[in-house]
Amino acid sequence: TDNTMDPLQKIEENFAKELCSSRKEVFRDHEKEGIILTLMGDTYKRRCIDKSTEREHYVNATALYNAAFVRLENAGEKGPNHQRYREHIVTSCEQIETLYCDNILGGNIYCVKKGINQAKIDELEKYRRHLKVRVKRLEKVWEECPKPENKRKPRFEQRMNQLTQLICKQNTKFVKEFSAELMEQSVSVCGPPPCKFTMVGLGSMARGESTPYSDLEYLFLTESDKHDEYYLNLHFHFQLQVLNLGQTPLPAMGIQSLNDFYNEKESNDFYDDVTPSGFKLDGNMPWASKTPPGHKATELKPPLKLIGTPTYMAELSTTKADRIHGYHLATIISTAIRIFGDENLFLDFQNQINMTRRGENPEFVRQICLERMHEDCQKYKFNLNDCSSKNVKKDYYRFPSTFINNMKDLHMLDVTSPWEIIRELQRQSLLTSEQCSHLYFMINVAIGMRLLTYCTKNQQHETIIGSSNLYIQEQIETKTIIESSNLYVQEHKYCMDSSPSKVWRQSILIPHDRLMQSYFLRFLSITDCIECGMATKPSSMIMYCQCKGCILLVKVKTYIGPDDIIYEPEEIIESIEQSWHVLAGIIRQIDYNGLAQLCHFLKGDFKSVHILMNKRLKQTHSMPNKLKSRHLLSAAILNLNMGNISAGLQQIDAAIKVCLPDEPSFHYNLMMMKLKWHTKLKDYPSVVLCFDDMRKFKAYNNLPECERTVVGQFYTNALLHLEDYKTALKYLPKLKGDYAMLFGESSEEYKWTLESMFTCYTALGRVKETEKVENMLKRMKLQGIN
Structure with a gap:
């Protein structure tokens, strides 16, 4: 232990440990957590009273007080000191700003007390209510989407494109003006700027895709590089105002005693599951930190600040700087919008960026862009075995967004929004009008789904159920297995509440199956084209495929309805051979007999499953293990659903034995099926044994938390029955x-x-x-x- 440690730091660390422990208590007490957070805030306030010159002390105090306030509001039982702590928090937030003015700004005449600004909170919530009405209107348009095997409807696609752009334009205008008003208030407090400056928006705002739930990424352009202290003061005062909106989860602050992102081995790794995630600044992590202070040095990256002249910022937009700093910095810096401040300074910045980027080696830039595209294909790969809950931002939105931005960088385009980029690609004949229509479709669906998820949950929380097939199976199985629970029956049916005060963390089911099927057809085609090298000549890329193989793949991933046609394996193979796949040299390693069986099973047509299985029965001994495990699974499913339970369970065990070690998702699915059927049979000792086997499985600990909880529920249900x-x-x-x-x-x-x-x-x-x-x-x- 370091005996020279600041006493307040020691007190803070003890509170931090107590807070993390209290989150794990059997009977969690939100009021107790709120009081601990208030006391942690008090340690920072004490530093501020002692005239601390560390700006982070003031924002940390405010963040802790706001997190405490949310917990006190959520407390089930209000203790005798509840009201006293509430009042203490409100007073302390105002006091912190006064101390900031006195100690950091020098007590100048411009200082005014602000504290928690209820008017701005109300303004934000009012806009969100209006946004929900527009998103519901967008959902009505989505309902016109045709089945993927039918002809496209250009008029529908055009309406979706127009409405999505309009919503995003209105969102960006609101967020830009809202941010500018807060910055103007901060300037009025911090005093006249010492030189011309511009607040420049980055990220989703600059791309015209912002939402009133999004993180704000921004930098300061300055006429001179000699006034960083003023602009740091201005930024941290602006952050005080944003924090007082009460929508910044604590990990975003990177408070060392709770979340030390620069020394993760020592971090308490605090998880804030109470504070809603809404309008806030980009997180204070080394891979984020797209705000003026930037980030400190890490083991691999130098420190970075985002305050500087147009020349300094333009240098950060080069491919070389991107390699040094990482985190896609060049793309982020070069995609910018003026929020507040001097317009000529911003125009100078744009001109310098364009000159700097045009001076780069085109072949080097091309190589980098193609590398990124291939990396993204691997990162966001279409995985048929993975039907777990999805992240609407990472799994759906990220790929089309990064692909369009890579196309922008590849061709050195001087536009920012995805729609402008696509229009420019078409105008310069870099892509055909048909290719552009597919990119419009993808980005509009991805942005729309993100908006729908945020509006439904009333916060930036991205977990969704992407597969109706998975949802229906879980609904049937869980209702049958755990009779005492309504689990999955009522939950997950989303309803966009007009009240912005109620926040959700539940996974919601996205019901727009035809829309998602059409999205995935494009996703499959574009990633296939990139992987086979067609991205080197983008105009040759096939961005939409309606072969029978692709259609069944996207339906398995989403939903197979009672009126869907399931093709014979021979039909599927013939359709693929006549499609562009063969010409492009794209041969997927897929068992189409097994795919057809799976489709029939999801449709509930066990007779057809049986017929297809008999066709393959004689080939079992000569099959490679990958196909054999799938054939055994199909046979097990059929037997289990026909009442041949013993044979079905034996076939699951046989499939587990031949399952390849590089297929952890498939192995998990086999074990889950075994667990569920033992539960259905009320063979609870076998459920417990099965659970013990699953925990020995190496990949079990790497499963998403959501899937591990499902396993745990079956296990505890068995223990209750025993x-x-x-x-x-x-x-x-x-x-x-x-x-x-x-x-x-x-x-x-x-x-x-x-x-x-x-x-x-x-x-x-x-x-x-x-x-x-x-x-x-x-x-x-x-x-x-x-």
Whole structure:
């Protein structure tokens, strides 16, 4: 232990450890967490009172107070000191700003007290209500999308394009003006700027894709490089105002005692599952930090600041600078919009960027762009086995956005929004009008889905259920297996609440299957083209394929309806051979007999599954293990659904034995099926054994948290039926915490864990704990969670 440590730092670290421990307690107490966060804020306020010159101390105090306030508001039982702490927080936030003016700005005459600005919070919420009306209108347009095997509807695509652009234009205008007003207030506090400057928006705002739930990325252009201190003062005062909107989860601050992103081995790795994620600044992590202070040095990257002259900023937009600093810095810097400040300075910046980028070696830039495209294909690969919950930003939005930006960099285009880039690609005959129509479709769907998700959850929370097939299977199985729960039956049916105060963490089901199928047809084709080298000549890329193989693949990924036609394997192969795939040399390693069987199974047509299986039965011994494992799975599914349970379970075991080690997702699916069927048969000892086997499986710990909780639910349900309440209570608190983190404390999943804990405590005669859980369930009922 360092004996020279600042006493306040030691106190803060002790509070941080207590906070992280309290999150893991069986009976989590939001009021207690709020009080700890208030006391942590007080340690920073004490530093501010002691005339600290560290600007971070002031914003850290404000962030901690705002996080504390949210928890006190969410507290189930209000203690005797609840109101006192609430008032203390409000007063402290105002006091912090006054101290900032006195200690950082020198107590000049421009200082005025602001504190929590309810008027700006109301303005933000009012705009979000208007946005939801527009997104509902967009959903109505989506309903016109044809089936992927039918003819395209250009008029529908045009309407979707126009409405999506209009919504994004309105969003960007609002966020830009909202940010400019806050910055203008900060300038009025910090005093006249010492030289001309411009607040420049980056990221989604610069691309014209901003939402009122998005992070704000920005930099300061300055006429002179001699006044960084003033502009740092200005930035941190601006951040105080943004923090007082109450929509910045604590990890975004990078407070060292909670989340030390520069020394992750020592970090407490605090997770904030209470503060809503809304309008906030880009996170203070080395891979983010697209704000004027930039980031500190890391082991691999030098420090970076985003305050400087147009010349300095233009140098950061080069491919060479991108290699040095990473994190796609060049693309981010070169895609910019003026938010506030001197317009001529911004025009000078744009001109210098254009000159700098035109001076680069075209072949070098081309090579970098093609490398990025190939990397993105691997990162966002279409995986048929992966039907888990998805991240609407990473899994759907990111690929079309980065592909269009790579096309911009590849051809040195001087435009910023995806729609402008596509129009310019067409104008310069770099892509055909048909290719451009497919890019419009992809980016409009990706942006629309992101908007729908944020508006539904009332925050920037991206988890969705992308597969209706998965949703329906889970709904049927879980309802049958765990009779006491409504899990998956009511939950996940999204309803866009007009009230912006209610936030969701639950995964929501995206029901626009035809739209997503058409999106994935384009996704498949573009990634195939890139992987086979066609991106070197973009005009040759096929961006949309309606062969029968592709159509069935995207339907398995999304939804197979009762009226969908399932093609014979021979038909699928013939269709592929007549398509562009063969000419391009793209041969997918897919078992089309198995694909057709899977489609029939999802449709509930077991007779057709049986017919296709018999066609393959004689080939089993000569099959490679990959195909054999899938054939055995198909046979198991058929037998299980026809009532031949013993044979089906034996075939699952056989499939597990031949499953390749490089297919962890498939292995997991086999184990999950075994777990579910033992549960369905009420063979609870086998469920427990199966769970133990799954935990030994190396890839189990790498599963997404969402999937591990599903496994844990089957396990604890088995323990309850076996009346092994003590063992169940070893696992249920963790499951409760995971569900709170993933879906929130108003979710059906969370409620199920409380009901299960109530059963255990009652059976074990633990009266005190029983009463606590009973009170928690009563509060949920009062909140309308039945």
